[in-house]
Amino acid sequence: MSAQGTILVLDGTSTNRIMLKVQLTAAWYHVVQGERLQGLAGLLRRSKPDLVLTSQSLPDGTAADVKKLVMANPDLIDVPVVAIAPQNDRAARIKALSEGLDDVLAYPFKDTFLLARVRSLLRARAETQDLQIDSSSHPIGFAEPSAAPILPAAAARVAVLTQEPRTGALWQSVLSKQTQYSLSAHTPSNLQGVLSGPVPDAILFEVSENPSGLNLLADLKSRGFTRHTVLIGILQDGNSELASEALDRGADAICMAGFCPEETFLRLKNQIARKNRRDQMRASLRRGVVDSWVDPLTGLHNRRYAMRAMDQIASQPAQVGRGLAVMLADLDHFKAINDTFGHSAGDYVLAEAATRMAKIVGSAGFIARIGGEEFMIGLSNTTQANALELARNLCGCIRENPFALPDTSEPISVTVSIGLMITHPTGSSQSPQRARLEGLIKSADSALYAAKTGGRDQVQLQQSAA
Structure with missing residues (x-):
């Protein structure tokens, strides 16, 4: 635009x-x-x-x-x-x-x-454009086409909101003969019935000169619950000034010549179809965001997320005696598992190992698969003792329970090696700088190499004062 x-x-x-x-x-x-x-x-x-x-x-x-x-x-x-x-x-x-x-x-x-x-x-087009995906330059995780047709309206919930119950009942009765929409009638005094039930796809409301009606319209458009609900006004007297006010308050359409069942139904049908499309686009964007941060095999976060999370953790101040812990965990002899049992077995081991380690990490930090059989764990504001205990528990959760592969009669033993890097700020106001993040990860990688050369199935620690 x-x-x-x-x-x-x-x-x-x-x-x-x-x-x-x-x-x-x-x-x-x-x-x-x-x-x-x-x-x-x-x-x-x-x-x-x-x-x-x-x-x-x-x-x-x-x-x-x-x-x-x-x-x-x-x-x-x-x-x-x-x-x-x-x-x-x-x-x-x-x-x-x-x-x-x-x-x-x-x-x-x-x-x-x-x-x-x-x-x-x-405004409506701008909202749609905000949801559009440029087909010529898809970001990571966003690979769906930008232009999708407006889909027919599926079964929808429509709330009828009028000043008098008799008016709402009449509109509901007439519209129910033309559409399969689920219709319910309400007045402003029992608006809780609209707000407490399932989110309506559309609200058909009576436009009047009563200021409370226009204020209610703006309120519905601003609420997270009804922000994307279609709002269609019915104006009895063709008052263009009142119609203009309703449109500026958030109405999606106005029927200027009073309640005409056929026109009202067509406006509902067209507006709900457009809403359905925007809803699908929002869902697609949400899926794209999730996919861009998640490893599809294990369900863990991916490297992209890990680097962003580490950057955020590194910028947070830590308490005295606590610091940032970075762990790199690598499954031992993983290539042999793939060579002996096949890549599907290797995928199973990766997924199972991820599940076990994620359970150990819990809410203490984050865990991500950053490539192959390698995982990153980040902990903020932690002590050396706590970080070491968690790392050893990670080794234990892999070692202590052999992996029962789908196509093998006997479970196989798997172990993991972990390199741990922890910083110790000297005061509560200090925190690692972003420029040092790459160095911290390299130090954890060096510790992982030491764990591998030292016999595997162990934790090796490096530490640094911030």
Whole structure:
């Protein structure tokens, strides 16, 4: 999205285009104009709009055709396309929404309402863009495509929120005949019923001039519980000022002409579908974050996480007599296990050893697999005695219980060697510097080498004063 915000205005009537340009440029948006479908694909590529406002009917096509062209460009798949329809043309609104347009505005509209809707749509796109993954430069752990289609809305929970119980009951009854959504009716006085149950996918609310209603709207949008819930307002009297206020408070869409079951259902369907897509993108990002820090074989953290964690531990102050402990643990004769029993057996040993050692480390620090059969353990604010005891317990948990491989009749014995490096700050305000972290790990590696050459299945200690 451009810093200024680029809006493409499409209309076959020049006066309409000029009027919209005046309204939008006065609000510091960059406006690009077009009048027909011919050449639109190229115009879209050149202008890269953040929003498209199009007349429902163009000289050589319709708003639905514009939507299809926008969706055909992977870089613009999340650009909202809004149809502009004649005033009080209910059939035109229904048609546009049924064809997948993101919204419908009816001529004439006040500047305040137009700009409020533009702000709302651009906020929604910005949220989606924040979740997008650039397919040309995937970070580690993020390898999913950036552009996924908007999926059909699955079964969803919809809360109906009205001032009077009778109104809510009526809306719930009428909508239940058109949709399979799970519908529940509430009033502001029993809002706890919304907040204490499962998170609703959408809240259909009555917009009134009562300030408490608008405050409630802002409150719902700010709560972690309902922050991603779709909020659709029903406005009975077409008050554009009130509609603008609702949009700026967080409404995702407004039905300007009162409760129309067909229009309300279409808005719910379209908005919930977009919510589903954003939810999937958030889940994908969360999985990507987890995958980027986790070793898939053992379930432990990986080297990337270990280095970040060590950097954080090294920057923390320690109490007098306590310090930072770095351990490098390496399974002994691991190559022989792979050569004798196969790599699947080796993987089993790695996974089992990781489980055992993670149980020993517990919440005292972190353990990560940093490569092959090597593990790193980090402890902060610990004593030499405690670090040595934990290291010896790690050796014991591997040695004392032979590993029962899936395809072998007899369990095999496995041991581990550990190099331990511990620093001893001289005062509570001192801590190891980040620049020394690599040296600390090298010292632990030297201690590990000493444990290997000294006979394996043991702990070797190096220590340093900070």
